Amino acid sequence: MSNKVQTTKSNNLLKNLQAQQRASFVAAFFAGTVITVTVIIQAALLATIISQLILAHHFAIHLVFWLMITLLVRAIAGFYKDKSCAQASTSIRSSLRRQLIEHLAMLGPARHIIDQDGGLSTTVYEQVDALDDYFSRYQIQAVMCLLIPVAILLAAAYISWFAFTVFALTAPMVIYFMILVGQKAAEANRRQFAVLALLSNQFVDLTRGLFQLRLLTREKKAEQRLTESAEAYQSTTMKVLGLAFLSTATLELFASVSIAIIAVILGLGLVKQVPGYQGQTFLDLHDSLFMLLLAPEYYLPLRQLGGDYHAKQKALAAAEKILEILSINIVHPMTDNQQPLQQANPDIVFSKVSWIIDDRYLLNDINLSIHVAERLWLSGESGAGKSSLLNLLLGFHLDYQGHIQIGGIELKQLDLASWRSQLAWIPQTPEWVSGTLAQNLILGLGAVNDTQVAQALRQAEAAEFIKALPLGLDTPVSELGSGLSGGQLQRLSIARAILSDAPIWLLDEPAAHLDPETAQALYQTLEKVTQGKTTLLISHDTHPVAWCDRALSIHQGALHPFKQEEISDES
Structure with a gap:
């Protein structure tokens, strides 16, 4: 899939x-509109106060008094905007x-x-959290980059053609470099997420196989591999941070030069030394102060958006990984009722149930x-079709041909x-x-x-070793059952x-x-606890236990009856 298609789907x-x-984003937009109005009023009040004083x-x-009210309203609106997002x-x-x-x-x-x-x-955890900055900061900042600069451009067009020209020419350059650096940041974020996923998988595999690695004296090799992946993740993370700092520095440079x-x-205009306007007033003190106060406000949303723009690229990269999960169909076809x-x-x-994937018969x-x-x-x-039959029965795949009636x-x-x-x-390995x-x-x-718990433990013949544990049932256990x-x-x-009291057992x-x-x-324990239960027990073993009512074998996705001489009385 091309990057353009992936980006479209992520968007x-x-x-x-x-x-x-x-509703929350509309509320934030309303607060942003209030901030935009207060920016203009605040600059006008400050320019009036300072010019009158001079x-x-x-x-x-x-x-x-009105300046204090304006500042207070702006602060409240800013707090409400950030809180809503x-x-x-x-x-x-x-x-x-x-959902994931x-x-x-x-x-x-x-x-x-x-x-x-x-x-x-x-x-599920890291990359979903990578969307935080996009929704909490970038989205509303993109709106603020439209509201405040447009309002200031209108004010500049009314007061000073020069300020309007500078604002109008420099803003597109800021946005261009922001996007240019941001695209590089997106690629770096994709590499970072890929390396992080690899590191996570290696860590889980190492934890699960640590005992076997020690038996084979290969733990040093596994440790070295994990270290190399950690260093690769560190390297990709530093590249992402470097691009983020580069983006911020570029925007700061353009904004500072423009201001x-x-x-x-405007300073030369106050002393009547503007080229082409020597001896003439370019702008009076009030209007000059007004434009000068608005200049930082004009570039501030763009600078903040540049700092947050890498959040969008990071979110797009994370969305691609999230879509990999959501795009896998759970069950199909599925009826509405x-x-x-x-x-x-x-x-x-x-x-007559068959299950075909990539032209290969699983069943x-x-x-x-x-x-x-x-x-x-x-x-x-292995690969004969035992687990495939279970997966269909559990409802994990319903794209089969034929009929399964329950x-x-x-x-x-x-x-x-x-x-x-x-x-x-x-299952073979219980999950905890x-x-x-x-x-x-x-x-x-x-x-x-x-x-009920005590009775179930007795039936499963687990009560004795549970009592032998110092903490009994309060004994902590890890995901690996350590x-x-x-x-x-x-x-x-x-x-x-x-304890589930389920009438059907799948082993x-x-x-x-x-x-x-x-x-x-x-197996002796299972013989006792499965009495009266509908039970399907699958195994590699070719010697069925005696207490099973019927035995079948499966080969290349097809069922075959057991020959009587193959059935053993051994458990």
């Missing part, structure tokens, strides 16, 4: 986000972050098509019926929330959040009391599934990373 996203807080050696005290930015970012998290949750395993979890977390030219000419699942513990029927003509309370074993090698309702027409509330999913064991057990389950063995973590996953190779003895003990 559209930013406009749509801004439209969500239209020429008549006195001034009207009421002018000072800051609140709008906070609301936009909060809503966008929630929900979108990624709905994508499920398909999120790895976009990036690894480290890079995705960088987008100096106006000040010199979704039906809630009325039946608890329904039958599941696959009829090929699947016909399968899973009855209520039936426990089914499904084995197959309790007689087509999955594409089913309200996914009501369907997923019936499911308990135990940073918190206590108790918090992880009841996360997302609503009201769960201590008695401090607990693989078998213990899986038993906690079983306890969490029990994705629950014993894949366990030693044979621990795996056998885990």
Whole structure:
């Protein structure tokens, strides 16, 4: 995709986000209009007071009073303008972050098509926050760059053709250099975000594989790679800052030179030494002071916009990464009228289901019926289609051919929330959040009391090792489940599934990373807790457990029956 197309899509996203807080931005625009009026009035009052003091050696005290009122109104309007934009930015970012998290949750395993979890977390947090300056400062500053300079140009056109000419000629040059440097800043921001995502992914991978790296004595190599990525991020960050300082310095130079030219000419005019006007008054003292006071105000919004312009380029670069997530379709096709699942513990029927991606059959003509309370074993090698079947069943992909009926309702027409509330999913590697064991057990389950937790732990045969922990259920656990063995973590996953009271259990190779003895003990526990549950257990193992009612194998996306002699009584 070309940069022009990407920029257009990013701009559209930013406009749509801004439209969500239209009222706040309208309020900020109104405050900006008030500031514009006070700028002109303030300069006129100051010019009158100073000229009267110099020429008549006195001034009207009421002018000072009105000047104080003007300054107060300007300060209040400025505070209200900044507050409105800051609140709008906070609301936009909060809503966008929630939308991204929900979108990624709905994508499920398909999120790895976009990036690894480290890079995705960088987008959700760092790059959403990168929009803050754009909404809280840049947007209203772009408006102020229109209001104040236009008002001052009109005043200058009425009073001094010279000041008007200087203002009119220098403003486009300031804007040109601002855009020129800003484009370079956009490219630098894109590189910075890419390096940050790489650094995040490497850090997550290093954390997850630290134990294996130590066993292989490769931790120094991994540390060196992480250091190189950190240094690359430092380098790209300094380039972004350098371009921001260059933009500010360029605008300051043009503004300072322009103000100096106006000040010199107006000063010469007061002593009647302007070329072509020798011996004549170019502008009187009041008008000269008025123009001189307005000159800094004319360039101030442009200078501030130049300082904030890199915020726009940073926001555009961040929006590109955000669009990478939002542009991935969650489910398709999807009907408009979704039906809630009325039946608890329904039958599941696959009829001639195929799933094709890039001309490759992930699933090929699947016909399968899973009855209520039936426990089914499904084995197959990596890439055979086991996880693809689970992904369809979980509703992460609905672009399949054929029919999947849940309790007689087509999955594409089913309200996914009501369907997923019936499911308990135990993956190969359980996912945890940073918190206590108790918090992880009841996360997302609503009201769960201590008695229910204790009973679930006993059924999962996890109560004994929990009691052995110094803090018990208050033991902190990281996202990687540090401090607990693989078998213990899986038993906690079983306890969490029990607490969900879901009638359908989907087990994705629950014993894949366990030693044979621990795996056998885990399967014995699963035999007890899945009684009466509709259970689909997938595994690489070609020896089904005896307590499963039926065993099937899958190969190249197609289902095959197990031969009787392949079924073992071993657990």
